Amino acid sequence: MSRRVLGPPALLLLLTGCAGVQSALDPAADQAARIETIWTLMLWICGIMYLLVLAFLAAAIWKARRRLAGPPLAQGQKSDYEQPLLRALNGWVGLTVAGLLVLTIGSFFVDRQLALAEAGDALKIRITANQWWWKVEYEDPTPSRSIVTANELHLPVDRPARIELEAGDVIHSFWVPNLGGKQDLIPGRTNRLTLTPRRIGQFRGQCAEFCGLQHANMALDVTVESPQAFAAWAEHQRQPAPPPTDPRLVHGRDVFIGATCANCHQIGGEAAFGETGPNLTHLASRPSLAAGARPYSRGALAGWIADPQSLKPGNHMPYVATTPDELNALVDYLDSLK
Structure with a gap:
């Protein structure tokens, strides 16, 4: 890690929980x-x-x-x-x-x-900004090989990525300072941005246009990795969530599907097809929770589900009434989604 990006950016990471550095004066693309x-x-x-x-x-x-x-x-x-x-x-x-x-x-x-950035053999990605999280879709000519994730962006080094930017509600702005400049996301319009990363590392992206109460808690974890590591990550993301066999995880899955969770969230391989909230198929493999509001941990996940408004006031995730046993089983199940 470059010495000149330590200090304030590192402190910012501790405060936000988002993995990666953020400095427009340390270009990595x-x-x-x-x-x-x-x-x-x-x-x-x-x-x-x-x-x-x-x-x-x-x-x-x-x-x-x-x-x-x-x-x-x-x-x-x-x-x-x-x-x-x-x-x-x-x-x-x-x-x-x-x-x-x-x-x-x-x-x-x-x-x-x-x-006129070179975009030959570019990785095609669509990012949709919502209050207050990012939907990230990796397009593929074969629809079954497309990838949908949330609040994380993985890019192979030395390969251009052609990113289509859309907004699901209000105006947002996509910005990863180490990789490129800002680009607005405007409802009803598709903007485009090309990024060609040249250095492996973890970087912090964010929304750079005030978009509501939790604008500051709308971060994006960006990982630039080798082509081999990216291919392995992508192949893992294409896999559906394995069906649980442990009785407690089965109970947690039943709570997820039986409650309102499945109406808003999607889990590959399960009867959960919601599109309103982030895709949770590989939730536990992400470095942060709630778009960078907290570093990912089982405790943070439990607190988020139990009272989402205390962690991120004004967000659109409703309170879901569960018993302590149901909450623990639900957290165990979601924590198994690597």
């Missing part, structure tokens, strides 16, 4: 590197202009003090500083125009590179 280039260019130009403003201000104050300390000018007499000041102003206008021209040209070329 082609798109983020190009954005950092224009950011660095802007920093240098604006920094130099700022220092020049301070230098001119200091010079003006110094000359004004000298003029006040000298003899007063006679009527109609011109100051010795008038011509140099006029030349300095003309030079300053030229310098400003040149700086803006460089920024405009640089921005044009970076935007063009981002828009």
